[in-house]
Amino acid sequence: MKCAFCGLDYEQEQATVACQGCGLFGGCHLVKCPRCGYEQPKEPPLLQWWRQWRARRLDASTSSKG
Ligand SMILES: [Zn+2]
Structure with a gap:
């Protein structure tokens, strides 16, 4: 997903690791x-x-250009 603040594109898994402070009930909803x-x-x-699908399409189109 994309950070609305700095624009970094990151995986939700990375974000879960970063959010250790509020992992009382398996993590918060943020x-x-x-x-x-x-x-x-x-x-x-x-x-x-949809984002994954779109990324794959973009990837395929760029690699076919060679
Ligand atoms: Zn950010």
């Missing part, structure tokens, strides 16, 4: 940017799927 520490709501699964 994810924390590993670079700037900005907290924002998690992306919905559908949006994550």
Whole structure:
């Protein structure tokens, strides 16, 4: 997902590791940017799927150009 503050593109897994302070109930509903520490709501699964799909498409189109 993308940090709304600094624009860093990071995985939600990285953010969970960064958020150790509030892991009482398996983590809060926010994810924390590993670079700037900005907290924002998690992306919905559908949006994550769409971003991955889009990234793969972009990847395929750039590699075919050679
Ligand atoms: Zn950030």
